[in-house]
Amino acid sequence: MRKFYLIGFALLLFFDTLGQTSFKLTANSAEPLEASIEWLVRVFTQPWVYIAIIGYIGAFFTWMTLLKKAPVGPAFAASHLEVITVMLVSIWIFNEQITLFRLIGAALIVIGIIFLAFAERNIQQQHGNDAE
Amino acid sequence: MMSSLVIILWVLNIFFDTIGQIAFKYAAISPSNRDGYYYWIDLLRNYWLWIGIGSYLAEFMLWLGFLTLVPLSQGILLGSINIIVIMVVGRLLFKELLTRDRIIGMLFITAGVIFVGVS
Numbered sequence: 001m002r003k004f005y006l007i008g009f010a011l012l013l014f015f016d017t018l019g020q021t022s023f024k025l026t027a028n029s030a031e032p033l034e035a036s037i038e039w040l041v042r043v044f045t046q047p048w049v050y051i052a053i054i055g056y057i058g059a060f061f062t063w064m065t066l067l068k069k070a071p072v073g074p075a076f077a078a079s080h081l082e083v084i085t086v087m088l089v090s091i092w093i094f095n096e097q098i099t100l101f102r103l104i105g106a107a108l109i110v111i112g113i114i115f116l117a118f119a120e121r122n123i124q125q126q127h128g129n130d131a132e
Numbered sequence: 133m134m135s136s137l138v139i140i141l142w143v144l145n146i147f148f149d150t151i152g153q154i155a156f157k158y159a160a161i162s163p164s165n166r167d168g169y170y171y172w173i174d175l176l177r178n179y180w181l182w183i184g185i186g187s188y189l190a191e192f193m194l195w196l197g198f199l200t201l202v203p204l205s206q207g208i209l210l211g212s213i214n215i216i217v218i219m220v221v222g223r224l225l226f227k228e229l230l231t232r233d234r235i236i237g238m239l240f241i242t243a244g245v246i247f248v249g250v251s
Contacts, residue, residue: 020208027200043196080215083208090205098205105247109212112240116215119233 019055073121155184
């Protein structure tokens, strides 16, 4: 059971990160941004946009499978902690500089996500008790 | 600092993401006591489903535009504000609970997004 969650959450993070990275690669390939047919053609005639779509579809089905069994608190956290993996990939693939302000912001957001995950878990338990 | 076009794209992104999630929620809870095949027919006839799909398609293009203009690390952090917007709308429309932990979590995320936004 433990293995099911670990693989499930890892797969979810992988698909989310793959999706966002491919989104950024799509955006870069289709530059310059403009409200025109030409831009749409540039978006849909290079491979990254389709990998982004595969990432979204993969994340959707992983999430649906996880939701059937996983406790809601950790599931909530795992579905949003992609911010960490995407940041790491941004530094690695896109050579982005992480400023001190951005690092503080990221830390605050992660703390917030953990609080919300605990809130989800507690609300779930409360509902469980009410039902009994 | 972010340019006005970036802010417009960001706000529109959050707007369509929220509309999409609400529409899917309405589609999911709409009364339907049919089984199997008929459940799917009912679902496809539900206009909330199509509002949701349309919103997600709009969001797809808006997110592409947004990511053209901001670094990915910043974009993904700014995007996390949708957690809060959806929670607030959930409170208003579906009477979902706002517990102490939820409010603390929302405040942390809001503060974090502000830090990232001004960076």
